[in-house]
Amino acid sequence: MILGHTIKDYKRENLLHDVITGIIIMAVSIPISMGYSQIAGLPAVYGLYGSVFPIILFALFSTSPQFIFGVDAAPAALVGSALLGMNIQSGSKEALAVVPVITFFVALWLLAFYLMHAGKLVNYISAPVMGGFITGICSTIILMQVPKLMGGTAGTGELLELLEHIEKTAEQINLPSLILGILSLVVLLAAKKIMPKFPMAVVMMAAGAVLTQVLPMKEWGIKTLDAVAPGLPKWSFPNLMLIPMDEVVTISLSVAVVIMAETLLAENNFAQKNGYRINDNQELLAFAVGNLVAALTGCCPINGSVSRTAMGEQYQGKTQLMSIVAGLSMILLLLFGTGFIGYLPVPVLTAIVISALLGATEFELAVKLWKVSRTECFIFWGAFIGVLLLGTINGVLIGIILSFAEMVIRSSKPASCFLGIQPGHKHFRDLAESRQIHEIEGVLIYRFSSNLFFANAGVLQQDIEQELERRGNIKAVILDASGIGSMDITAADRIEILYKSLKEQGIRFYITEHIADLNEQMRKLGIGYLIEEGCVRRTIYIALKDMGIKRPYPLEGGVDNEERSASRKRVDNRMQEFVWAFGSDTEDQIERQIAQQIKQLKQNGDVEKLLHGSWSHMEAFDEDEWLEHLEEHLKEIVNISGKDERTLAARFEEHRREIHERIMKEHPELAQRFKERRHRLDEHLKERRPEVYDLVVSLRELEKRKDME
Incomplete structure (x- = not known):
């Protein structure tokens, strides 16, 4: 557990930042959690309940020093839509009983993912996909929050639904609410630039509460948060017989997949950005434990929160102690301070959330990718637009598909070159490096720097055949396979075709410089006879020696290649080639x-x-x-x-x-x-x-x- 390590090696200079950040996260969680809880079909106070024990348990099990857990958009929206599909009214007693059942099965699925080590799947998702995904999530949540600045309610759904909701809200806009929200946002963004370490969010919340006291906010139509009854959540085991098993398993699986994909992607994004590593599989266990506690306290499924994590990063929270402080602070609020909640203006809290989300977007990565790799830039925008238009899971799937497509395209155009030798030197080098590097007479040496598979095997064959036509009078072709770690059956067939074609022309063929495991693959793929026939040699030097060509190697065009001293000669039999x-x-x-x-x-x-x-x-x-x-x-x-x-x-x-x-x-x-x-x-x-x-x-x-x- 990271908490034990955090306390054991805790740096006292982080304490103030962690405590302040924890309090800010607690305060910011109030409007976010209450809003998403209602989207999930539960009363607003259950959002606060979800910000107590789940966030503390997640902190105990997580390997991320900064990521925050809590009630969030995607799982809440999925649960809310599931209730509509079951004709269960939001906020009803039936909803209060059914939602914890869904949460319980979500926890079971996440535990199953942990036992299956499913966390390693995130390794197959590239940085452009992560960046596009996070930026898409942040932009989606910002669009959800915009109507609240105008005096309306938070939006739901994807881009088209969100824009439609913003348009409808704009028709009945509350000008004082919009002015207060925009002024708050301007102050927060300016403070982030001028004095980024100052906890301006706390000042803005306190100022908002004071304004509610001294100004006629309600008469102006500026909304404040709904007051909630004091007290902690009650613990109970959900009634698992309320929903047909096939239905709850299907619903909970989709929610669990969203939690796994969204949170792991976001966690890894923050980890890469801040230079630390997390244990993806351990995180799944943390997700499972957090959701199990949420189910036992009647809450909706809990997810990793990008907005709250971005807030923690902005105010320099360093360890999961800030999550502990946030959870404990929420307990104190529920016990003694629920009256304060009713004084918090919604536009001010919305501005705080939007400010944090703007800092978490990665549009600058898209600009960088445009300069470096247009393909990866398109992958970024594909993931971004996919999340905006089609939702979290579909956006991730689009990004993964684009990543694999890009990998195949890149592998189909591998780095390759023809090698020669510089007079008086012993190492083979790319002929394109210098005019002083010359081809060995009668020998074509070709280096292929990629795993060999169906998409690029034709490139290897084509390059060699074209060079044979160009040079002519070639006695041997040597493939430097030092960059080939594996080959598939299509590539093996191409190698066999090339070998037979060269043999018919009286040209010898060698594969050299590769790892020994490739020989085992060749045997399994049916071309192991090339090894037995002596076509597979450990080094280029041994292949040349097998042809009877010794140093100094004869160079094309009669270039003089004077032998170097004996002490500089390469020992080419330092290990048994047969064993290799x-x-x-x-x-x-x-x-x-x-x-x-x-x-x-x-x-x-x-x-x-x-x-x-x-x-x-x-x-x-x-x-x-x-x-x-x-x-x-x-x-x-x-x-x-x-x-x-x-x-x-x-x-x-x-x-x-x-x-x-x-x-x-x-x-x-x-x-x-x-x-x-x-x-x-x-x-x-x-x-x-x-x-x-x-x-x-x-x-x-x-x-x-x-x-x-």
């Missing part, structure tokens, strides 16, 4: 290939071919392990070839010495590592084939005596 290529299947793959070689031995009797394996041009460490596996089949090879067992074992040891000498010559720094690895392989052979191990050891002892003589 076949991963956990290495042992079985070696055994399968040896079995195939032994089968061929029965036909051609060529023992020497066994020593080098069927996988073309193995590196030294791979050859050594191949020999170790061959030694386990020594008796079988003897029976097939008819050769003497000792003679064959001696040939294996001779080949091993050749490998060791090659390593000493080319890469002396790896010689000790080779010895250590040889010891491990010997132990393995001793365990698996002790009789062969004894024969090999006797041959080595004999060789040592000869060397001493």
